[in-house]
Amino acid sequence: MAVVLPPRRLRAVYRRLHARYGPQHWWPARTPFEVIVGAVLTQNTAWSNVERAIANLEAAGALTPEALLALPLPELAALLRPSGYFNVKAGRLRAVCHWYVAAGGHGRLRRWSGGRLRTALLGLYGVGPETADDILLYAFDRPVFVIDAYTRRLFARLGLIVGDEPYAALGAAFEQALGADAPLFNEYHALIVRLAKEACRPRPRCAGCCLRRLCPSAV
């Protein structure tokens, strides 16, 4: 199923979001490895809960792949508890860390092609297309457009997509329309998330806000 998106409208949406919210400086992490950890932990989970789990990892000195792998699985799961699905995510994080360390860490991985990186990530337990693209874009600066629930909701609301298109078709459509531009994709996705979070906050005047047409909560 091929999806075609109008480049001018996509850029117009971006300009409006950027004008309203400004640069977001994403991903909210200090190291590429922390991006990877956050990408796994945020699966179907509010970011506020992910922050608690990352704080636990940091307090335990486990925010490096080697330190994380040294933790017994039950102990790791206990640290991840606030992020939900903690038993599942503990196993997923360990799988990613095993690969990360075996591959030689960020220094070596950053020299891999985007295609090779994506194939490797998708082969890992617990890494699906969205998590892989989060990692590719925000940990490795590769030009992939992340398709998450917010993105589907927003562009379906704008009438540009239906919303249930296959992940790969939507990703390809955004990348085709906007061109391979990692800094743009970085900022665009961050702005979509910012909009969604803003829209989800109770605001008495939300119904009249200038971005009502972009507001997922107004759907």
Added chain:
DNA sequence: TACCAGGAGAAAA
């Protein structure tokens, strides 16, 4: 109390 949140994998149909 009930529902939802930045998915993914396994099992069932």
Added chain:
DNA sequence: TTTTCTCATGGT
């Protein structure tokens, strides 16, 4: 091949 179920905490 597609759909459904499971994993789980914290905020509203």
